Amino acid sequence: MKIISTPFELKEYLKNEKRTVGFIPTMGALHEGHRALILRAKEENEVVVVSIFLNPTQFLKGEDLEKYPKKDEADKLICKLSGVDVLFFPQASDIYGEDEVSLLAPKVRGYILEGESRPGHFNGVLTVVMKLLNIVNPTRAYFGKKDAQQLNLITLMVKQLFMSVTIVAVDTVREKDGLALSSRNAYLSPQERQEALKIATSLRSATAMVMRGVLDANTIVENMREILAPLEISYVAIVNREFVQISHVELGNSIILVEVVVGGTRLLDNIWL
Ligand code: AMP
Numbered sequence: 001m002k003i004i005s006t007p008f009e010l011k012e013y014l015k016n017e018k019r020t021v022g023f024i025p026t027m028g029a030l031h032e033g034h035r036a037l038i039l040r041a042k043e044e045n046e047v048v049v050v051s052i053f054l055n056p057t058q059f060l061k062g063e064d065l066e067k068y069p070k071k072d073e074a075d076k077l078i079c080k081l082s083g084v085d086v087l088f089f090p091q092a093s094d095i096y097g098e099d100e101v102s103l104l105a106p107k108v109r110g111y112i113l114e115g116e117s118r119p120g121h122f123n124g125v126l127t128v129v130m131k132l133l134n135i136v137n138p139t140r141a142y143f144g145k146k147d148a149q150q151l152n153l154i155t156l157m158v159k160q161l162f163m164s165v166t167i168v169a170v171d172t173v174r175e176k177d178g179l180a181l182s183s184r185n186a187y188l189s190p191q192e193r194q195e196a197l198k199i200a201t202s203l204r205s206a207t208a209m210v211m212r213g214v215l216d217a218n219t220i221v222e223n224m225r226e227i228l229a230p231l232e233i234s235y236v237a238i239v240n241r242e243f244v245q246i247s248h249v250e251l252g253n254s255i256i257l258v259e260v261v262v263g264g265t266r267l268l269d270n271i272w273l
Contacts, residue, residue, distance in 0.1 A: 001080045003087045006094050007135045010049075013086065014136065019046035023138035023165075025129060028052040029069040029183035030078045033173040037142040038082045040170050049136050050079050051088040053095065057102070058124030069186045088136070095131055102127040105153060109243050114149050114259060114268065117234045125150055126157050133165055141165050146172040146180050148255050148270045152243045172269070174200065180269045192263040195231060199258055202227040202236075203271045206256050210273055215249040224258065234259035234266070249273060 004010045014021065022041030026034050030052075041048045052075055059065035072089075079087050105115065105122035115122050133141060143151045155167045173181050178200030179193065188196060202224040209220050217238040224236045237257050240246050246254065257270040 001076075001084055001087055003076065003089055005089050005091070007090065007131075010086070010088050010135055011137075014049075017047060020139040021045055021047045021049060021136065023133070023136045023141045024048070024050045025132050025141070025143075026050060026052055027054050027068065027183065028075050029071050029186065030075045031173075031181045031183065033144055033146065033181040035078065035082055036173045037144060037170050038079070038084060040168065041140065041142050042083050044168070045139060047085045048083065049086040049088060049138065050084045051090070051132055051136070053088070053090055053128070053132070054092075055095075055124060055128040056092055057096070057127060058121050060118055060121060063118075064184075064187075067187075069183055088132075095128065100127075103130055103157070106156065109149075109156065110153060112243070112245075113235055113237055113239075113257060117259060117266070122150070122153050126153060129154055130157065130161075133163065138165055140168050142168045142170055144172060145169050145272060146182070146268065146270070148257060148272075149243060152241075178204070180267075182267065184265055184267065187265040188262060192265070196260075196262045196267055198228050198231060199260060199267060199269045202258060203256060203269060207271055207273065210249050210251070217245075217247050217249065220249065220256065224256075228258070228260060232261040234261060 004013060022045030024037045024041055054068055056065055102123060103126040105126055110122040143154060145151060151169055158165055158167055177197055179196055205227055206220050206224055221236045238246055238249060239255050240250060240253050251273060254273045255270050259268050
């Protein structure tokens with residue numbers, strides 16, 4: 001596995017690449033969720049590039065940028081053992097300069113739900129993803145459905161800015177007990193982790209309601225809020241795949257989203273129905 005730390009070097013390295021390139025952008029502290037993206041990319045591409053970059057511009061003031069888990073050596077090993085061909089490991093100064101050009105998330109879709117909890121977060125996400133895609137120039141880029149709004153906005157950016165990369169959505173990987181894997185789970189105490197299981201329970205209950213034919217969004221959301229109580233709920237919402245809130249679940253075109261804060265840790269999850 002080749003490890004490269006500057007955009008210039010990576011562009012040079014991939015300049016004459018004629019094979020298909022699959023790209024997985026990450027912020028490190030890799031887990032099985034990241035590995036699912038890597039393995040999918042390996043199945044579908046001849047060359048696999050992973051980036052590990054803790055992007056400062058997507059963190060708001062007072063968020064966890066400083067304490068975000070760092071596992072550089074373990075991450076390198078995971079990438080190597082997963083068959084990654086190139087690991088891109090830049091510093092913030094390699095990616096950002098002064099007086100920067102940056103992208104703005106759409107005024108509606110970028111500022112509802114997680115965008116409302118974290119105003120401006122998606123500007124940072126779109127800007128860094130654009131930079132990374134321009135550096136790697138992949139055939140396909142892989143993103144987790146767990147970050148559904150991020151995935152939606154990146155797909156929208158690629159479409160609206162007429163970019164040629166194909167965005168591939170990968171299913172959420174969970175622990176056996178249902179907790180969605182996340183680098184931020186490392187912040188949870190054993191008791192908080194137990195409380196966090198209510199998220200998966202609420203989503204399972206919502207799915208069961210839909211399977212019984214209950215499609216009314218308010219009824220489903222109320223039931224989920226009861227299960228999640230007394231956790232601090234940022235939002236529970238039902239949207240279609242365009243991220244427009246809907247009053248009735250449309251099978252094959254809906255996402256039920258939850259964000260809760262457990263002991264100061266923001267946890268996201270969702271189910272695609
Ligand atoms: P992050 O390092 O948190 O920025 O995540 C990098 C990529 O991994 C994003 O596309 C995430 O959506 C994806 N990802 C994170 N957790 C999971 C998971 N549990 N299952 C599948 N994909 C995930």
